[in-house]
Amino acid sequence: MAKGKVTFNEDICKGCGLCTTNCPVNIVVMNTTKINAKGYHPATISDIDACIGCANCAMMCPDNVITVERF
Amino acid sequence: MAVVFQKTKGLTDKETHYCPGCTHGIIHRLVAEVLEELDILGETIGVAPVGCSVLAYDYFNCDMQEAAHGRAPAVATGIKRSLPDKIVFTYQGDGDLASIGAGEIVHVAHRAEKITTIFVNNAIYGMTGGQMAPTTLIGQKATTAPLGRDSSTTGFPLKISEMLATIQGAVFVERVTVHNPAAIRKAKKAIKRAFEVQIAGQGFGIVEVLSTCPTNWGMTPIKALGWLEDNMIPYYPLGNLRTPEEAK
Ligand SMILES: Cc1ncc(C[n+]2csc(CCOP(=O)(O)OP(=O)(O)O)c2C)c(N)n1
Ligand code: SF4
Numbered sequence A: 001m002a003k004g005k006v007t008f009n010e011d012i013c014k015g016c017g018l019c020t021t022n023c024p025v026n027i028v029v030m031n032t033t034k035i036n037a038k039g040y041h042p043a044t045i046s047d048i049d050a051c052i053g054c055a056n057c058a059m060m061c062p063d064n065v066i067t068v069e070r071f
Numbered sequence B: 001m002a003v004v005f006q007k008t009k010g011l012t013d014k015e016t017h018y019c020p021g022c023t024h025g026i027i028h029r030l031v032a033e034v035l036e037e038l039d040i041l042g043e044t045i046g047v048a049p050v051g052c053s054v055l056a057y058d059y060f061n062c063d064m065q066e067a068a069h070g071r072a073p074a075v076a077t078g079i080k081r082s083l084p085d086k087i088v089f090t091y092q093g094d095g096d097l098a099s100i101g102a103g104e105i106v107h108v109a110h111r112a113e114k115i116t117t118i119f120v121n122n123a124i125y126g127m128t129g130g131q132m133a134p135t136t137l138i139g140q141k142a143t144t145a146p147l148g149r150d151s152s153t154t155g156f157p158l159k160i161s162e163m164l165a166t167i168q169g170a171v172f173v174e175r176v177t178v179h180n181p182a183a184i185r186k187a188k189k190a191i192k193r194a195f196e197v198q199i200a201g202q203g204f205g206i207v208e209v210l211s212t213c214p215t216n217w218g219m220t221p222i223k224a225l226g227w228l229e230d231n232m233i234p235y236y237p238l239g240n241l242r243t244p245e246e247a248k
């Protein structure tokens, strides 16, 4: 069971990848199969069950795309 | 389930024009979070610079004023002196603050104005396309230093925080960075402290934040974080240079 939950406001993601750099469980990835409204590959989660809700990803995001909840 | 991170009310809903991965966005958020946490959004007037953050007045959810290039500290002085109960801050890049505005920042500290400056040092002129700034590192390439900055013709990068820390009226001076979550937490603490110093009426405070410009550095946003860590931090050491306690 996941300890945390992250939600992406995908339409405003700029695809920069900064959120992928400091996830302790390495589950933040770029979705290269998708292009968002801005024309970027948005960030997403590869294994939501592994999230510990640390908020590192959200802290690195310059564009306030990510909301983090903890159970 | 509890929300542990969401966008601060200190920022407007407007999406920023910053390039992907530009850390101006992180620094905006930290300032906005501090204003929200100190519950001073309604009493704060920010002064935006000329540079990539020229549109900061659209992003901060408080009153804002635009200043001419480098003149934000002078404009902020006027605002603070006519409305002394307001919290006044400037948000300035290194081209704005260390080059054309070098006089203004020295004298706002010299006069011990009770304002707060957020100084975003990305070692280049971002907005105008990557010209050399006074803060550009030796060897760093810029459009006006295509072979890299050469000290024999352009001197050495200016250490603004160290310089301002010699001025008695600058009672809070700290250099921070935002290239990883631990550094971001520290940066926020320093920004909060700088605003608290203003609220307490103790004098001028400045937080220099090392920042990236992936576009004009010519690298990916992730590589830019590494470049900042490997090249900027050794020349621009992090840490506090002055607190009101020492300044007495
Ligand atoms: C009086 C005046 N001189 C020059 C300019 C051109 N100009 C615009 S922004 C800028 C420098 C911006 O660099 P910086 O302050 O480092 O901010 P950044 O864009 O890197 O965030 C310059 C020289 C101007 N707008 N006005
Ligand atoms: S909250 Fe922490 S664990 Fe969860 S995705 Fe973000 S960085 Fe990874």
Ligand code: SF4
Pocket (backbone or CB within 6 Å): A008, A012, A013, A014, A015, A016, A017, A018, A019, A020, A042, A043, A060, A061, A062, A063, A064, A065, A066, B021
């Ligand atoms: S840091 Fe933010 S803008 Fe950049 S890829 Fe991640 S979610 Fe998107």
Ligand code: SF4
Pocket (backbone or CB within 6 Å): B017, B018, B019, B022, B023, B024, B052, B122, B126, B127, B212, B213, B214, B215, B216
């Ligand atoms: S030009 Fe540089 S400083 Fe300006 S928004 Fe783009 S990355 Fe940021």
